[in-house]
Amino acid sequence: MSKPIWIARDPAMCSGCRRCELICSMEHEGWMWPDASRIRVFMPFPGIEVPHLCAQCMDYPCIAGCPTKALSKDPNTGAVLVDRAKCISCGACIRACPGSVPYMHPGDNKATICDLCGGSPKCVEVCAEAGYNCLTLVNEPPNVHRKIYSRNPYDTAKDLAVKLFGEKGEEVIE
Amino acid sequence: MSANRTGVPGGYAGKWLDIDLTKDKIETVTFPYGILEQYFGGRGIAAKILWDRVGEKWSELDSLAPENPFIVATGPMTGIYPGARICVSGKSPANNGVIGSTAATETAVELKNAGYDGIIFTGKSETPVYLLITDNGVELVDAKHLWGLDSEETVIKLNKEVRDTLAKKMPRVGLWKEPATMYIGPAGENLVRNSAVCTKICHACGYGGYGALMGSKNLKAIAVKSRGKFPQVDAPETVKVLWRKVHADLIAVSPMRRWGTGAMGYGAGFGTSSEPIRNWQEEWHDEKQLGVNRYMDKYWVKVKWADFNCTTNCMKVSCIKNGKWKGDITDVPDYELQAYCGTNFGIYDAGDNIHLSTLMDKLGHSGINGANTVGLAAELYQRGILTEEDIGFKLEWGDVDAFDKLTRMMAYREGIGDILAEGSYRAAIKIAEMKGLPKKDVLKYVVHVKGIEIGAHGTRSDMDYTHDMTYAASVQGGDHTANVIDGYNDMSGNLYFDSAVYCSFTARGPSVALQFDFAKAVTGFPINITSWRKVNGPRITTLQKAFLLMGGPDLTWEPIKDDDNPPRYYEPLPSGPWKGKTTDKERVDLKIQAYFETLGWDARGIPKKETLERLDLGFLEKHMAKYR
Numbered sequence: 001m002s003k004p005i006w007i008a009r010d011p012a013m014c015s016g017c018r019r020c021e022l023i024c025s026m027e028h029e030g031w032m033w034p035d036a037s038r039i040r041v042f043m044p045f046p047g048i049e050v051p052h053l054c055a056q057c058m059d060y061p062c063i064a065g066c067p068t069k070a071l072s073k074d075p076n077t078g079a080v081l082v083d084r085a086k087c088i089s090c091g092a093c094i095r096a097c098p099g100s101v102p103y104m105h106p107g108d109n110k111a112t113i114c115d116l117c118g119g120s121p122k123c124v125e126v127c128a129e130a131g132y133n134c135l136t137l138v139n140e141p142p143n144v145h146r147k148i149y150s151r152n153p154y155d156t157a158k159d160l161a162v163k164l165f166g167e168k169g170e171e172v173i174e
Numbered sequence: 175m176s177a178n179r180t181g182v183p184g185g186y187a188g189k190w191l192d193i194d195l196t197k198d199k200i201e202t203v204t205f206p207y208g209i210l211e212q213y214f215g216g217r218g219i220a221a222k223i224l225w226d227r228v229g230e231k232w233s234e235l236d237s238l239a240p241e242n243p244f245i246v247a248t249g250p251m252t253g254i255y256p257g258a259r260i261c262v263s264g265k266s267p268a269n270n271g272v273i274g275s276t277a278a279t280e281t282a283v284e285l286k287n288a289g290y291d292g293i294i295f296t297g298k299s300e301t302p303v304y305l306l307i308t309d310n311g312v313e314l315v316d317a318k319h320l321w322g323l324d325s326e327e328t329v330i331k332l333n334k335e336v337r338d339t340l341a342k343k344m345p346r347v348g349l350w351k352e353p354a355t356m357y358i359g360p361a362g363e364n365l366v367r368n369s370a371v372c373t374k375i376c377h378a379c380g381y382g383g384y385g386a387l388m389g390s391k392n393l394k395a396i397a398v399k400s401r402g403k404f405p406q407v408d409a410p411e412t413v414k415v416l417w418r419k420v421h422a423d424l425i426a427v428s429p430m431r432r433w434g435t436g437a438m439g440y441g442a443g444f445g446t447s448s449e450p451i452r453n454w455q456e457e458w459h460d461e462k463q464l465g466v467n468r469y470m471d472k473y474w475v476k477v478k479w480a481d482f483n484c485t486t487n488c489m490k491v492s493c494i495k496n497g498k499w500k501g502d503i504t505d506v507p508d509y510e511l512q513a514y515c516g517t518n519f520g521i522y523d524a525g526d527n528i529h530l531s532t533l534m535d536k537l538g539h540s541g542i543n544g545a546n547t548v549g550l551a552a553e554l555y556q557r558g559i560l561t562e563e564d565i566g567f568k569l570e571w572g573d574v575d576a577f578d579k580l581t582r583m584m585a586y587r588e589g590i591g592d593i594l595a596e597g598s599y600r601a602a603i604k605i606a607e608m609k610g611l612p613k614k615d616v617l618k619y620v621v622h623v624k625g626i627e628i629g630a631h632g633t634r635s636d637m638d639y640t641h642d643m644t645y646a647a648s649v650q651g652g653d654h655t656a657n658v659i660d661g662y663n664d665m666s667g668n669l670y671f672d673s674a675v676y677c678s679f680t681a682r683g684p685s686v687a688l689q690f691d692f693a694k695a696v697t698g699f700p701i702n703i704t705s706w707r708k709v710n711g712p713r714i715t716t717l718q719k720a721f722l723l724m725g726g727p728d729l730t731w732e733p734i735k736d737d738d739n740p741p742r743y744y745e746p747l748p749s750g751p752w753k754g755k756t757t758d759k760e761r762v763d764l765k766i767q768a769y770f771e772t773l774g775w776d777a778r779g780i781p782k783k784e785t786l787e788r789l790d791l792g793f794l795e796k797h798m799a800k801y802r
Contacts, residue, residue, distance in 0.1 A: 015487050017480035019421070025403070026414055032254065033403035034283070035351070043280075044333055044352050046374040047476060047491040047503065052349075094348045103348025106309075106401035130425055130485045132478055153349070164475040165493045168501035172326070174334040 003139045004078050005116060006146065007124055009051055011160050013134035016041060016049035020123035020135065027122045028115075035106050038114040039123045039135075042153040045172040048161050050153040051134060053123075054080055054101050054114040057147035062113070065096030070111065078142060079116035087111050099150035179207045184408035185250030185696040186210060187291045191312060193305065195391050196240060196297030200312050203294070211699050212790060215249025215291065217274020217656075218673035218714040220263035223294060224272055225717060228265065230797060233726035237267040237383075238365060238390040240298035246285075246356070246396065247274075247292035249675030250697045253283040254404060254413065255689075256420055257680030258482040260285075260356065260373070261672055266382040267367045267390075268543070268597050269625030270729050271722040273382030273650050274672040278481035279373035280354035281398055282675065288400035295391060304357075304395035306336065309402065310343050317394040321363060324536040325375050326503075328357045328395060336397050350399070357395035358385045359538020361585040365389050367597040368543035368627065369585075372535065374481075376505045380540030381626055381653040383597065408698030416692045423683040424485045430679065431478070434488035434505075437466040439512030439527075442631070447750045448638035450518040450630050452571050453546075453553040454621045454742050457632045458750025461522040464512060468524045479505070486679045492528050499529040507531040507541075510654070513630035514545035519552065520571030530577055537585040542654075546627035547598045548580050551590070553619050559609060565590050599625045600729070618741040622652050624722065624731045629654020633743060635752040642757045643765040646739050649718040658769065669711050712773050713789040716781045720794045723780065723801050733778040733801065737766055776802060 021037035029036050039053040056078045063071040063080065070086035071093060073079070087110040093102045094111075105112040114121075120137075127135040154173065161169035182188035192203040205219070213219040227243050228235055235242055245263045252258050260282040261274050285292070288307050295305075302321040303314040320328055336353040344350075361369035362385030369385030370378035388394075407413050429437070443449040443459040451459055462468075469492060470477070476491035494502040507515065507528060515530035516522065534541035554560040555569040562568055566589055569576050583591030593604045598620045606616040621628050623645040631640040631654050643658060650656040655678060656668050671678045674693060681689060690702050701710075725731055739757055746756045767777065774785030780801045786794050 012476070013478075015476075015478045015480040015485075016482075017484050017487065018482050019485065022417075022483060029403070031403055031406075031410060033287075035287070035401035036403065040351060042351055045330065046376070047479060089346070091346055091348070100349045104346060106347075106403075109347075126421075130421070131431075164491065165501075165503060166495040168493070168495075168503065171501075172330060172503075174330055 004141050005119065006056065006138050006140055007053065007116070007121055008136045008138050009149065010134055011050045011156060012163060013132055014041065014049040014051055015132050015134070016043055017130065017132070019126045019130065020051060023122040023126045027117060036112070038112060042157060044154055044157045045161060047164065048157045048173065050156045050160065052099070052101060052153040055099065055146045055149040056080065056142065057098070057150055058142045058144065059147070061096040061098070062093040062102060065092045067092055074115065077116040077119050080113045081115055082111050082113055084108065084110045097150060098147060099152055101150060181207060183207055183210055183250065184698045185254060185405055187286045187289045187405045189290060191290050191293040193293060193295050194297045195295055195299040195303070195314070195393065198314060212710065212713060214673040214710065215252070216247045216261035216276065216673045216675035217263065217669060218710070219292070220245045220247050220261065220274055221272050221714055221717045221721070224263065224265065224721070225793070227296070232265070232721060232724040235265055236727060237265045237270055238386060240391065241296065242387060244295040244384065244387045244391060244393070245292065247675065248282045248286050249673055251674035251676050251693060253286055253483060254407065254417070254696055255674065255676045255680070255692055256417070256424060257484045257486065257677030258282045259675050259677050260379070261675050262371050262379045262384045263382070264384060264387045267365070267386040268383035269651060269731070270725045271624065271649065272718050273626070273653060274656065275371070275379035275382040275384055276655070276672055276675065277371070277373050277377040277379040278677060279356055279377060280482050281356045281373065281396060283482050284354040284398035284400050286405060287402035288398055289402060293396070295393060298390065299392040302392045302394050304332070304397060305393070306339070307396070307398040307400070308340060308343070309400050320394050322360060325357070325359045325372050325538060326536055328359070329355060329375055332357070332395060332397050336399060340399060353397040353399040355395055355397045358388045359536060359585070361385055361538040361544065362389040364585060364587050364595065366539065366544065366585060366595040367600065368540055368547065369538050370540040372538055375503065376535045378535065378540055380542050381650065381655070383543070385538050407696045409695040412695040413692070416688065416695060420684045420688065420692065421485050423688070424680060427486065427683045430486055430488050430682065433466050434490055435509035436469055436490065436506035436512065438509035439464040439516060440466065442509060442513065442638065443517060446637035447635035447747060447752045448632035448640070449513050450549070450621070450632065452520050453518060453549040453619065454632065455553070456749050457634060457747055458752070459517060463522050463524060464516060464527070469506065473524065473528060481677070484677065484680055486677070486682070488679050494525055494528055497525070499525060502529050502532040504528055504532040504535060510630045511541040514542050514549070518545060518549045519577045521574055521577070526574040530574065530581065533578060533581055537581065539581065539585060542629055543597070543627040544581070544584065546621060547594050547601060548577060548584065550598050550602065550619055551580060551594055554605065554616065557619070559605065559611070559616060560590070597625065598622050598627050621740050621742055623648065623739065624651035624736055625729060626651030626653055628652030628740070633739070634747050634756050636755070637752070642762045643769065646737055646762055647766050647769045649715055649722055669714055670706055673714060709789065713791060715773065716785065716789055716791055717794070719775070719779065719781060720798060724797065733780060737779055738762065
């Protein structure tokens with residue numbers, strides 16, 4: 001049994017290169033497919049890039065909200081696993097998630113959520129390889145702060161814009 | 175050519191959008207396998223499309239007429255090979271030739287994933303529109319509310335508007351990402367002849383004046399959001415391995431990652447004496463306030479900023495948070511704009527330089543070409559050819575407010591700005607007429623080749639990557655991204671990136687062999703550096719040359735006479751370690767002859783009949799015969 005892991009994230013460090021999306025989709029879909037990546041980088045204004053992925057809330061509201069029990073927690077990593085045969089594409093998980101992280105896959109239209117690559121996330125690997133260190137893998141037990149990171153990326157982007165651009169940052173994202 | 179292959183080669187989405195803006199008609203068009211193999215994509219395929227669409231009517235076609243196609247092209251490598259870019263083209267409003275003008279943008283990726291390799295626009299919309307491409311379809315959307323907005327405002331509004339549209343049309347898929355966009359600013363709308371097609375608030379397809387072409391069609395923007403996947407490639411497992419390998423090579427190029435091109439604002443002046451200073455009157459300086467650390471320590475808020483699928487990250491995000499220019503956001507600025515919106519205006523303050531670079535981008539000027547024109551005006555003022563009365567104020571070197579004002583006037587065609595908006599070459603002729611001077615007395619201050627203002631890399635010291643015949647021989651004139659380094663081989667290299675459509679900076683690091691192996695694995699074409707240098711490259715260059723020769727209707731470039739550097743490039747450098755050095759005209763002439771010979775053109779640069787036949791360009795023979 002592996003130790004619990006989490007992908008720590010610092011959007012200010014994101015270069016916007018989208019290699020995380022490319023490697024994730026190659027890993028899960030067999031080919032480059034940014035919009036089927038379990039991690040999605042939002043860029044509501046150039047320079048303001050926000051990686052958006054599951055934060056594994058301690059109370060897993062998505063699992064609780066799924067009417068068909070299609071979602072479950074990976075006992076090893078704590079990731080949310082999707083049973084695609086059981087998913088009815090109802091969107092309850094998206095609504096239950098504080099950050100609207102899950103989305104319907106552009107191919108099979110089923111709920112799609114980060115599975116932490118079973119313990120060694122590829123997105124973290126390519127991010128570190130390029131020296132961006134926006135995503136870092138930590139071995140930490142679950143804590144209350146994780147859920148706070150499950151946040152609408154446009155809200156995060158608005159904060160980041162102020163951090164980077166000062167007062168002007170308040171104007172760049174509508 | 176792979177005989178008799180059909181279907182869609184790897185890396186291509188397979189079809190193009192063909193849009194008639196006059197008739198509001200949206201169709202698709204495809205190209206045969208053989209044509210894609212011959213012309214690849216981007217700059218190459220754009221030139222072929224222009225021949226097919228305009229052909230022998232070229233000389234009569236006004237570049238701002240509705241019939242001039244505006245082409246937006248990806249290439250087979252776009253998005254898959256690191257460093258995604260888009261290429262735009264058409265009959266150039268700047269010089270009546272064909273430029274393949276590229277910029278980084280996610281639009282290229284979204285377009286391919288939506289199923290399109292490119293877009294051909296013809297006609298003219300009655301009112302301002304933007305093109306919206308989603309998985310729900312392709313439509314022309316009213317853009318009256320966007321017309322007049324600057325780059326920043328356009329990006330902000332479009333991002334929100336398209337997101338809302340998508341959420342409304344397809345609400346059940348979850349949170350929608352922002353669309354990718356390319357657009358024009360006020361300069362393009364007002365048909366400034368060297369204005370840019372812009373992306374991401376500070377990137378520009380700057381050479382060629384295609385902002386004006388978009389403006390002439392009442393086309394404000396293109397917005398794309400697709401959830402599709404990348405096109406299939408010929409050898410996907412190989413591509414996956416090469417992708418990782420190329421990135422490893424890019425990550426190893428540390429100065430570029432650390433500084434981008436931002437170290438050259440000082441380095442190209444002090445180090446190589448090749449930086450435009452006061453409209454190229456000098457090329458050497460020791461102004462340490464233009465040092466890259468002055469930008470980094472005070473203004474960079476993100477030191478590693480990258481475009482799609484790039485780990486070179488030559489971009490950094492600059493922001494001015496206090497003082498007179500508070501709220502200005504741009505990239506590094508990259509070297510070109512450090513030079514053209516800095517030293518070229520006699521401005522050496524990093525903050526003022528960031529401001530003028532931001533302003534150029536906001537207005538939709540090309541920060542190189544537009545700034546060249548503004549710099550020309552300042553020299554004409556210095557020489558007493560333009561007066562305070564002509565301009566409306568004093569235009570002294572180093573006066574940031576004066577340059578700010580003139581840059582705006584040029585975008586809105588106010589006062590003298592209306593003349594400057596014609597681009598450096600045409601503006602000089604108009605000013606000569608206005609002042610009753612012989613044309614050459616004003617043209618001698620214009621730093622251009624064949625109507626394309628020269629990028630910020632001089633040749634007189636011979637210390638930069640550009641040399642004596644670099645611009646003089648190029649079919650894209652002063653374009654510093656598409657030039658002839660020292661013979662046709664290197665030229666074909668640059669031409670390759672613009673046709674495969676990826677960034678020339680993600681081509682730095684990985685070996686040429688690796689890059690062509692990548693191209694082969696993506697497309698399945700039996701392509702290698704030799705075939706590109708001997709066949710594909712010369713084919714595209716020769717076709718572009720034909721367009722230049724045909725030119726017209728208002729400007730045509732004379733063989734030999736116009737295959738030359740501007741007069742300033744033959745003046746001795748007045749300062750610095752290479753003081754007194756200049757470009758050797760005899761050497762230029764000699765090298766140009768060698769260049770023509772290598773390409774199979776005659777002594778005047780007219781493609782020979784056998785060359786046209788060898789390159790499958792037989793359709794040009796009838797027209798080229800006239801020039802021999």
